Amino acid sequence: MTDPMDEWRRRLQDAAEAFRPDLDAAELAATSRKRRRNAGIAGGLVGVAAVAVALTLLVPTMLRPNAPVLATPLPVPSASTTPSTSSTSSSDTITVPMDGWKHFASKEYPITFDFPKDWVLSGLIGRTAGCSMSGCQLTLSPPKGSSVTPVVLNRNGFEANDNVTDGFYSSPEMVAAIPGLTGWARVADGTARPIVLARSRAGAHGWDYFLAATSDDGSVESTAIAVGDANPLGDRREALFSFGTALDNLGGTTSGEQAQALLMILASARPNPDYHPTMPVNGVLAQFDSMKTPVLGAVAPDASWRTLTVDAAGIRLRYPDDWKVSHDAEQEEWTLAAPSGYQLRVGLARDGDEYFADESDSSVVLGTVAAAPATADAATDFNQPVVTLSGPAEIRWRNGGTDVASAYLALSRDSRVQDLLHFGGHRGVQLGGVGPGINPTAAELDQLVAILASVTTS
Amino acid sequence: MSEYAVQVAVHATTSFESFVASNGSSLAGFALMVAGNRQDAQDLVQDALIAAYPRWQRLSEGGDPLAYVRRCIVNRQISVRRKLYRLVALGDREPVSADPTVQLADADWALSLVGQLPDRQRIAVILRVMEDRSFAEVAELLGVSEANARKLVSRGVAALRTHLSEGEH
Numbered sequence: 001m002t003d004p005m006d007e008w009r010r011r012l013q014d015a016a017e018a019f020r021p022d023l024d025a026a027e028l029a030a031t032s033r034k035r036r037r038n039a040g041i042a043g044g045l046v047g048v049a050a051v052a053v054a055l056t057l058l059v060p061t062m063l064r065p066n067a068p069v070l071a072t073p074l075p076v077p078s079a080s081t082t083p084s085t086s087s088t089s090s091s092d093t094i095t096v097p098m099d100g101w102k103h104f105a106s107k108e109y110p111i112t113f114d115f116p117k118d119w120v121l122s123g124l125i126g127r128t129a130g131c132s133m134s135g136c137q138l139t140l141s142p143p144k145g146s147s148v149t150p151v152v153l154n155r156n157g158f159e160a161n162d163n164v165t166d167g168f169y170s171s172p173e174m175v176a177a178i179p180g181l182t183g184w185a186r187v188a189d190g191t192a193r194p195i196v197l198a199r200s201r202a203g204a205h206g207w208d209y210f211l212a213a214t215s216d217d218g219s220v221e222s223t224a225i226a227v228g229d230a231n232p233l234g235d236r237r238e239a240l241f242s243f244g245t246a247l248d249n250l251g252g253t254t255s256g257e258q259a260q261a262l263l264m265i266l267a268s269a270r271p272n273p274d275y276h277p278t279m280p281v282n283g284v285l286a287q288f289d290s291m292k293t294p295v296l297g298a299v300a301p302d303a304s305w306r307t308l309t310v311d312a313a314g315i316r317l318r319y320p321d322d323w324k325v326s327h328d329a330e331q332e333e334w335t336l337a338a339p340s341g342y343q344l345r346v347g348l349a350r351d352g353d354e355y356f357a358d359e360s361d362s363s364v365v366l367g368t369v370a371a372a373p374a375t376a377d378a379a380t381d382f383n384q385p386v387v388t389l390s391g392p393a394e395i396r397w398r399n400g401g402t403d404v405a406s407a408y409l410a411l412s413r414d415s416r417v418q419d420l421l422h423f424g425g426h427r428g429v430q431l432g433g434v435g436p437g438i439n440p441t442a443a444e445l446d447q448l449v450a451i452l453a454s455v456t457t458s
Numbered sequence: 459m460s461e462y463a464v465q466v467a468v469h470a471t472t473s474f475e476s477f478v479a480s481n482g483s484s485l486a487g488f489a490l491m492v493a494g495n496r497q498d499a500q501d502l503v504q505d506a507l508i509a510a511y512p513r514w515q516r517l518s519e520g521g522d523p524l525a526y527v528r529r530c531i532v533n534r535q536i537s538v539r540r541k542l543y544r545l546v547a548l549g550d551r552e553p554v555s556a557d558p559t560v561q562l563a564d565a566d567w568a569l570s571l572v573g574q575l576p577d578r579q580r581i582a583v584i585l586r587v588m589e590d591r592s593f594a595e596v597a598e599l600l601g602v603s604e605a606n607a608r609k610l611v612s613r614g615v616a617a618l619r620t621h622l623s624e625g626e627h
Contacts, residue, residue, distance in 0.1 A: 004622040005615075009588060011568035016487030021500040023486065025478035028507045170509065186516075221513075358605060 098264065108136055109153060110227050110241050110275045114268040116261050118143040140265065142252075148259045149252030151266065155241035164224045164240045169200040172212050172220040178267055184231040184239075185213035185222035195225060197267055202247035207254050209266055210244020227271040243269055288400030288439050294407065296367040296395060299443075299450040308334060309458055312348055314426030315372065318454035319344075320447050336451070342404075342433065342440035344448055349420055349428030357418040363398040366407070366449060371456040376411040376418040389413055393421055395452045405439045407448050408432025409455065423457045431455065474514045477523055478507060485524075489531050491584045494573030498535075506530035532599050536577050571621050575614050578602070582610035583618065 098114065104121065105112040115121075120141045136155045142148040156164050175197045182192035198212035198220045215221035226232055226239040233239060243266060245254055254262060301318040308325060309316040312332070319325070323344075324337045332348040357378040372393045379386040389411040396417070397407045409431045410419040420428045433440060433448050440448060472480075485506070490499040506527045510517060517523045572580055578600055585591040585599060586607075597607035 005587075005619065008568055008571060008618065008622060012491060012572060012588065015566075015568050016490050017483075019486050019490045019496065019499065020483060021486050021496075021503065023478055023482040023503065023507065025475040025482075025507075028478065028504060029474060029511050031504075031508050166509075358608070 104138075104140075105272055105274065107272070107274045109138070109155060110239060110272055111153070111243060111269045112272045113153075113243070113265055113270070115140055115151075115265050116143075119261075119265075139250075142258070142261075146258055147253050147256070148262055149245045149247055149254055150250050151244065151262060152246055152250070153241065153243050156238040164242050166222050166224050169198075169208060169210060169212075169223045169244070172198040172200045172210070172223055174212075174214065174218075174220050175199050175209065175263075176267070178211075178269070181211075181227070181269060181271070183213055183225045183227040183271075184233055185225055187231070187233045189231050189233070192231075193221075195227070195269075196220065197263065198223070202245075205247040205251075205253075208245045208247050209254055209263060210242060211266060211269055228275075288404045288435075290399050291405045291439060291445060292442060293399075294366065294397060294445045294449045296449055296453060299446040301450060301454050305454075308336070308346070310334065310346055310348075310429065311458065312427050313346070313429035314423040314457055315429065315455050316458045317346075317431075317451055317456075319451050323447070323451075338440060338444040338447065340438065340441050340444055342435060342438055342444055342448075344451060345430070345432065345434050347430050349430070357416040363396040363406075363408075363410075363417065365412075366395045366397050367453070368392040368394050369409070369453055369455055372409070372423060373457070374409075374411055374421040374423050376421050378411070378413060378416040378418040387413060387416065389416075389418060393455065395449060397449070400439050404433070404435035405445060406433040406435075407445070407452055409452055472518050472523070474511055474518075477518070481524055481527075482507075485527055485531070488528060488584075488589075490569070491572065491588060492531055492535050492581050494569060494575070494580055496569075502531050502534055503527075505534055529599065532581055535581065536600070571618060574621065575617055579610050579614035579617070582607055583614035586611045587615065 098116075100117050101114045102117050103112065103114050120143075122139050122141065138153045139150050140153070141150040154164055177194060177196050181195040183195045185193055193213040193215070195211055196214055197209065199207045199209045202208045210223055211225060212220045213222045213225045223242055223244070224240045226236075226241065228239070245252075245262065247254065253259060304321045305318040306321060306325075307316055307318055319336050320338075322339050326335045326337070327333070328335070334346040336344040336346070338344075357376075368391070370392050373391065374393045375388060375390045377386045378389050391411060393409040394411060395407060396410050396412075396419075397405075399405055408419055409421060410417050411421060412418070419430050419432060421430070422428050431452060433445075439445075482503070486499065486503045489503040489506070490496060493499040493502050509530055510523065510527050513526075514523070517526055572583070575583065582596050582600060585596045586593070591599075593604050593607045593611070596611065597604040600607060600610070602610070
């Protein structure tokens with residue numbers, strides 16, 4: 001009998017091979033050229049052009065007297081201590097007071113910048129400054145009630161990925177040079193490129209503004225950039241960042257007088273001398289403190305503990321009276337929240353029973369639960385044979401680090417660890433501490449282990 | 459030997475036109491699987507090629523144009539910005555039958571199944587199951603950890619199997 005999956009694969013492959021949309025290279029090339037040209041033409045017609053086109057940004061030196069910030073179309077005018085932006089193509093002169101602006105610098109981000117004191121930075125999570133394994137992101141939002149769009153500083157994470165790419169902004173064009181700011185856009189870059197203030201059309205929403213690197217001919221080429229004395233992109237893709245607006249995603253506007261502060265913020269970007277793109281994961285991203293290894297049996301259920309029965313999974317467990325239980329029927333999930341907010345989740349398998357086992361689990365076994373014999377499928381890959389595991393559920397412990405400290409039930413063999421367990425032929429279920437966002441207290445960690453140890457088949 | 463040398467020389471100076479002629483079909487097929495429907499797939503592959511064009515000289519001389527365009531296709535599919543555009547164009551999308559008993563043409567049936575998966579799950583499944591990419595490659599392309607890539611593939615495959623079993627009844 002044919003596996004339905006194989007049949008599906010065959011038919012999908014056939015569909016892909018039969019799909020022949022019109023791809024005329026000459027037309028595509030012409031469209032590409034036209035988009036770039038239109039972006040430039042439109043720029044001269046839009047109201048925001050009074051600020052953006054042929055823009056001169058003269059940001060004062062009030063905050064950092066030794067680090068004047070100056071952004072200007074070439075030729076570069078002389079630096080000024082007057083807080084103003086002015087257009088060289090008209091008599092428009094716009095003043096942007098920068099008194100009392102704050103200065104942002106964090107070792108997790110390659111640039112520093114200045115921003116008005118009533119704008120709000122979000123994304124800071126403890127000492128990790130908005131970082132996760134897959135990326136770091138800060139959002140700088142205008143004061144409540146303002147229609148101005150936020151500015152987003154986004155950088156690649158520490159795992160191999162390209163969250164920050166050139167794809168986000170289409171057909172970027174230069175607005176103003178930022179003298180003194182250079183960076184890298186390609187692995188092969190031997191010389192740092194000028195970094196400029198650029199913009200691109202954000203559909204019908206207006207213009208996005210952002211930093212970008214220029215190519216040899218002076219055109220804007222890359223909006224995913226890195227800064228620093230040497231090119232870090234050869235082996236450190238995490239150094240790539242973008243700094244700009246995202247009108248489509250975040251709404252708001254870049255037009256009008258209020259938005260002029262936004263341009264000043266972008267133009268105030270400077271390399272962060274304290275940033276190092278090679279910060280080790282366990283240094284920068286150790287979001288959660290290490291905890292002392294819990295001892296199985298240190299805490300035992302007493303008469304005050306309550307009982308939770310999960311019929312669909314064929315189990316019941318005990319939990320302390322001060323842990324609060326909630327049930328999400330749609331998600332088929334029970335949450336047991338400790339007083340600190342730390343959570344143990346009991347979740348039924350929702351997508352079938354084919355979660356792959358983990359081969360790189362850093363957890364260790366604290367003990368087993370004799371009253372909870374379980375089975376589990378421990379395939380590690382779609383193309384690998386399923387290995388069926390059985391035995392008393394293991395209580396495994398994983399210390400804090402890039403994830404919260406956790407204890408959970410699993411079965412394992414060799415390097416395969418499967419935490420989706422079946423008890424007595426019932427639906428698969430996962431039980432484990434998930435945080436989220438915080439470690440448990442030491443006492444709660446012991447309680448968590450005791451809860452897992454209390455699991456019995458029903 | 460001389461033939462090999464000629465091939466290398468041709469490859470090193472591939473024009474945009476010859477690249478589109480040689481790889482357009484496979485890129486379109488890839489975009490179809492990534493998008494899960496034909497309208498989005500056509501937009502995806504065209505947009506990716508349009509984005510590649512201004513960089514063509516650099517790409518064709520020292521880069522990997524095919525990998526670049528494929529990455530563009532994936533990036534555009536999962537970008538939030540593009541999702542907004544797709545919402546606007548939702549009325550133009552092909553109807554997807556929610557009833558597994560409805561008979562669809564072979565190709566549409568396969569597409570409708572994969573089209574029901576969330577974007578990241580679908581892309582992960584396509585990369586892993588259809589293209590035999592490693593989990594590390596899937597993770598890199600999607601910008602997630604390898605563990606998350608495994609989960610995405612696992613859950614996507616499980617969802618497909620569920621849909622397939624429903625269709626058998």
